Amino acid sequence: MKFIDEYRDPDLIRGLLKRIEETLRNIGRPVSVMEVCGTHTMAIGRFGLRNLLPPELCLVSGPGCPVCVTAIEDVDRALYLAGRERVLFATFGDMLRVPGTKGATLQKLRAAGADIRVVLSSLDVLALAKGNGAREVVFMGIGFETTAPTTASLILRARERKLDNLTIFSVHKVIPPAMKALVEDPELNIDGFLCPGHVSTIIGSGPYDFLPEKAGASAVITGFEPADILEGILMILRQIETGKRKVEIQYTRAVNPEGNPRATAIMEKVFEPGPARWRGLGDIAGSGLLIREPYGTLDAARRFTFPEMTSEEIRGCSCGAILRGAKQPPQCPLFRIRCNPRNPLGPCMVSSEGTCAAYYRYGGETA
């Protein structure tokens, strides 16, 4: 398939791997690179890149899986909304098995009779709201800057059609504040970041300027095919070798430096930045996307009053440390034996792009 197959060409991969080895040798010390995005984590596992790369190159997974970083309090709120009478709750499939307090999930709630629907696009929700006029349709909007504009577009379309039985429960988050929090963590020593490709399609390269400027780290916006990822790594290594830290775009076919102004304008029209709680990273100011006042009637957080809830983290689960890059999945005592894809205890094992799921499925313990 065009725009994909070319980036899986074995000769290209072999050539890139050779360059990576040589550049690492010139640098003469181990280098650690964080892949921020969950889709990168999956691609790295799927194509076995950890086993192909030299051991001096340490790939650390970051907090870029939206389902995994959703705070347990927000999962509990989603469960509360989905369990209410007359509510038809819609969200993306990844959310269904994410455990809240005491192992409750949307999936279990659905088995007990709640009307919970999986959608592939926010546009499906418009049809659900139109076709179920007597129901309160609640859409849980989740995802980073790639997905947030699609929820914003849903909100604009819902307003245009004057749908009054639809609300949005937004747990959307933005990536740069989380990366800022990560580089401030003294536990974590990252030489360079593979920045998320499709988030950057929307936001461009500017928001990462603080990485070279403030944290002395390299930042390369990278695509998702094997040749993309290896070239992204090589670009980071070249920056280290030459001592010139900067933000670069490897994924030029999908990312312009200025991003997608139309999508960001729609996102900014509907959402305003606010505080958000991240699993593993805690509260990060300005990292959440709250629905602006003019669209307040479409905001589930305004329409419904949440009761006092006491949320409890999953006992023994290391997802928090894994999302910060402070631990690798095999270092979690639950990994593989008690926590596996058939019986996932933590969100990093639940989500198809969670770090634990990637390690379980594709190995990588040797890394």
Add this chain to the structure above:
Amino acid sequence: MCIGFPGKVLTIEDNFAVIDVNGVRREACLDLVDEEVAIGDYVLCHAGYAIHRMDETVALEKLEFLRELIKNEIY
């Protein structure tokens, strides 16, 4: 969750495109795409929306650049 895939635009109606993704037809909303999209263009799609018009020239230049550098071992 940030999965995106390229598709070739077959038809456009009412700001929705029908795209061909490796032989499978899907619908993509054009509300968010920043540039004018025409039939035959490739767009990057995410969750039912086109989010970027892909530039074939840029993509080909990149591949050519990589092959050149690897061939000449100057990367």
